[in-house]
Amino acid sequence: MREADFLRRISERLGRPQPTVPPHRMEIGAPDFWRNPAAHAYAPAERFARELEQVGGMAVSCSSLADLRTKLHDLLAQWQPRRIGTWGGNFVQEMGLNSVLAPYEWIRWGDGGTDAFAHVDVAITGCAFAVAGTGTIVMESSPERGRSVAVLPPVHVVLLRTSQLRHRMGEVLEELAQRKPVLPASIHFITGPSRSSDIENDQTIGVHGPAAVYVLIWPDGAGQP
Amino acid sequence: MTAQSGISERAQSALEDDFLRQAVRFTADRLRGKKQVSTEQLGNWESWRERGQAIRAHTIANLDSYLAQFADRVRQAGGHVHFASDAAEAVEVVLSIARGKGARSVVKSKSMVSEEVHINHHLQNAGIEVVETDLGEYIVQLANETPSHIIIPAIHKTRAQIRDLFTAAGGEQLTTDTKTLAGFARQRLRQKFLAADIGITGCNFGIAETGTVVLFTNEGNADMVANLPKTHIVLMGMERLLPTLEDLEVFANLLPRSATGQPLTAYLSMITGPRRRGDLDGPEELHVVVLDNGRSRQLGDPHFQAVLHCIRCGACLNVCPVYRQIGGHAYGSVYPGPIGAVLTPLLQQDETYADLPYASSLCGACAEACPVKIPLHDMLVRLRQRRAATGRTPALEKSAFHAYRVAFANHRRYRLAFGTARVLQRPLVQDGGIANGVGPLSAWTATRYAPAVAPRSFRARWGELRQTLHGPSGGSRTSEDGDARRQEEGTRDA
Numbered sequence: 001m002r003e004a005d006f007l008r009r010i011s012e013r014l015g016r017p018q019p020t021v022p023p024h025r026m027e028i029g030a031p032d033f034w035r036n037p038a039a040h041a042y043a044p045a046e047r048f049a050r051e052l053e054q055v056g057g058m059a060v061s062c063s064s065l066a067d068l069r070t071k072l073h074d075l076l077a078q079w080q081p082r083r084i085g086t087w088g089g090n091f092v093q094e095m096g097l098n099s100v101l102a103p104y105e106w107i108r109w110g111d112g113g114t115d116a117f118a119h120v121d122v123a124i125t126g127c128a129f130a131v132a133g134t135g136t137i138v139m140e141s142s143p144e145r146g147r148s149v150a151v152l153p154p155v156h157v158v159l160l161r162t163s164q165l166r167h168r169m170g171e172v173l174e175e176l177a178q179r180k181p182v183l184p185a186s187i188h189f190i191t192g193p194s195r196s197s198d199i200e201n202d203q204t205i206g207v208h209g210p211a212a213v214y215v216l217i218w219p220d221g222a223g224q225p
Numbered sequence: 226m227t228a229q230s231g232i233s234e235r236a237q238s239a240l241e242d243d244f245l246r247q248a249v250r251f252t253a254d255r256l257r258g259k260k261q262v263s264t265e266q267l268g269n270w271e272s273w274r275e276r277g278q279a280i281r282a283h284t285i286a287n288l289d290s291y292l293a294q295f296a297d298r299v300r301q302a303g304g305h306v307h308f309a310s311d312a313a314e315a316v317e318v319v320l321s322i323a324r325g326k327g328a329r330s331v332v333k334s335k336s337m338v339s340e341e342v343h344i345n346h347h348l349q350n351a352g353i354e355v356v357e358t359d360l361g362e363y364i365v366q367l368a369n370e371t372p373s374h375i376i377i378p379a380i381h382k383t384r385a386q387i388r389d390l391f392t393a394a395g396g397e398q399l400t401t402d403t404k405t406l407a408g409f410a411r412q413r414l415r416q417k418f419l420a421a422d423i424g425i426t427g428c429n430f431g432i433a434e435t436g437t438v439v440l441f442t443n444e445g446n447a448d449m450v451a452n453l454p455k456t457h458i459v460l461m462g463m464e465r466l467l468p469t470l471e472d473l474e475v476f477a478n479l480l481p482r483s484a485t486g487q488p489l490t491a492y493l494s495m496i497t498g499p500r501r502r503g504d505l506d507g508p509e510e511l512h513v514v515v516l517d518n519g520r521s522r523q524l525g526d527p528h529f530q531a532v533l534h535c536i537r538c539g540a541c542l543n544v545c546p547v548y549r550q551i552g553g554h555a556y557g558s559v560y561p562g563p564i565g566a567v568l569t570p571l572l573q574q575d576e577t578y579a580d581l582p583y584a585s586s587l588c589g590a591c592a593e594a595c596p597v598k599i600p601l602h603d604m605l606v607r608l609r610q611r612r613a614a615t616g617r618t619p620a621l622e623k624s625a626f627h628a629y630r631v632a633f634a635n636h637r638r639y640r641l642a643f644g645t646a647r648v649l650q651r652p653l654v655q656d657g658g659i660a661n662g663v664g665p666l667s668a669w670t671a672t673r674y675a676p677a678v679a680p681r682s683f684r685a686r687w688g689e690l691r692q693t694l695h696g697p698s699g700g701s702r703t704s705e706d707g708d709a710r711r712q713e714e715g716t717r718d719a
């Protein structure tokens with residue numbers, strides 16, 4: 001059906017001509033009490049950790065970037081992954097992870113097709129935001145930050161700066177709404193590991209996406225945890 | 226006169242299936258319990274519902290405007306938009322895209338609209354392999370069945386049955402433990418994702434201001450369906466819009482809590498157009514198919530326009546005493562439960578599903594549970610009236626229904642009627658169903674299969690249920706409820 005006819009049918013059913021100006025609105029987004037910062041009077045880093053653990057993820061608090069590297073080193077030593085995959089571009093250099101990754105086979109996003117990531121055991125990425133109230137991390141796609149990095153491997157390690165923490169999802173959505181002219185092609189809110197209750201209501205994790213989500217949080221000075 | 230959709234026959238066989246009945250009830254209870262906890266934790270649930278209702282009502286009342294904006298934004302982001310007035314047109318759009326790509330295989334994530342247009346059937350007829358990738362849907366597909374719950378499609382399958390299905394699909398030496406079974410599905414479906422030509426998903430919400438398609442999932446399969454194949458097709462009902470990104474926060478609070486009792490699903494994916502220049506993954510082409518299929522007929526109807534506010538959470542199923550007894554398949558329609566009993570005969574206005582509105586006790590629990598406050602029970606009554614007004618209701622049913630409604634119209638009488646029924650039915654109960662009713666119920670059961678009245682009647686549990694829904698301070702407990710409970714205990718002792 002032609003778009004014009006489709007839309008005209010809707011207008012006719014609604015019993016008025018097709019509008020030429022945007023509809024007037026009174027109630028947009030969350031109720032006022034929820035927008036009030038007083039409703040979210042908690043330390044975001046602690047709350048984030050608690051919520052993430054509630055849904056089966058792990059939060060690791062780090063005192064500095066150096067501490068983060070040590071903790072990441074220890075985690076990897078424990079897991080002994082056959083292959084690690086990271087974001088592309090300068091991510092590994094910026095985070096100073098070269099020596100942490102050196103003992104392992106590792107690839108960056110872009111060092112091969114998506115298929116290369118099908119055999120990655122551990123993905124290491126940053127994120128764009130995190131939502132403390134639900135233990136959620138937010139990923140945005142770009143040429144160096146493929147969508148598949150966070151979804152294909154069984155373990156996902158996220159490096160989160162405290163300045164990226166927000167209390168509630170609405171704050172992230174408001175910031176995203178400012179992006180012009182278009183949003184990133186993929187924005188992904190991830191809350192804990194992949195899960196399903198489809199077999200006799202028995203919860204199982206890692207059905208398609210990662211079975212383990214580790215978030216290493218470090219204070220970057222730009223915001224207080 | 227036989228039931229058009231055959232609901233009475235299927236309800237009969239559902240009642241005979243013990244596992245099904247237990248599974249449905251267990252699942253419904255579990256989801257309902259989790260919903261209660263998560264809504265209490267959030268707090269102000271009524272305010273959230275009111276805001277949700279207001280946003281949905283505004284959107285639907287201005288659907289032409291928002292749909293036009295949404296389509297513009299999708300195109301601005303590089304996607305294509307198709308408008309389908311009915312299922313046949315939607316199918317043709319999908320088939321022509323598939324033909325154009327020379328597609329041989331399609332991966333899908335759970336979508337009720339794709340069930341509505343029977344896309345799998347049509348793709349398979351065109352020689353294209355279709356693989357459902359949601360774990361529950363995959364199980365249902367291997368069994369050659371349809372989903373029995375809109376959130377948990379395979380609740381009617383036991384783990385032994387699932388093992389057998391997976392073994393038939395090539396699994397070797399599978400045990401029945403959840404990990405093994407899920408592991409097989411993960412591995413098998415991973416190959417399918419990477420090899421598929423087209424991915425098809427539904428759409429929980431379309432954001433008008435940005436042209437974004439929003440998906441709420443738990444397994445991560447929708448992301449693979451959307452990201453890995455070269456072409457992504459989104460099937461969406463035309464009413465599935467929200468005006469702005471900010472509005473999404475409201476529904477991110479309402480939908481997962483109402484559906485599964487989670488504060489948020491594991492994945493909330495926002496897709497705006499196909500892959501961008503330089504991207505290594507994501508679809509090269511994004512097609513959004515907007516489906517009417519009877520929806521626009523509800524617009525402008527003072528009684529039924531609100532059915533388009535539905536966000537497909539399934540909360541009304543989980544509280545429905547009829548659904549809990551007979552399960553999803555008995556409805557014979559794509560959408561089961563109270564929402565299905567309203568929506569199905571509205572979307573398809575012939576005789577096929579005209580009997581579905583009778584698959585309800587009109588207790589109102591559905592409307593109480595609905596996160597966007599759709600008056601489902603009022604709609605059910607109106608649909609019955611509408612049908613009665615056309616004179617198509619047989620005389621027998623009319624009188625039975627009349628007696629039923631009189632009983633429901635008055636709490637006290639309802640209680641008495643069911644109290645009586647409970648005593649009288651005792652010798653007649655077989656496998657949890659009433660073979661032949663007695664008294665005012667007998668005419669009803671002659672053509673419909675009446676679910677057995679629960680050992681403690683629904684009315685007696687009503688007080689508890691109200692508490693469940695409103696919290697202890699709901700103030701809806703009346704002395705009548707207390708009476709009912711005492712009377713109930715007496716009956717049980719007798």
Ligand code: SF4
Pocket residue numbers: 483534535536537538539540541542564591594595596597598599601
């Ligand atoms: S009618 Fe309400 S409760 Fe039922 S599925 Fe729709 S939104 Fe959910």
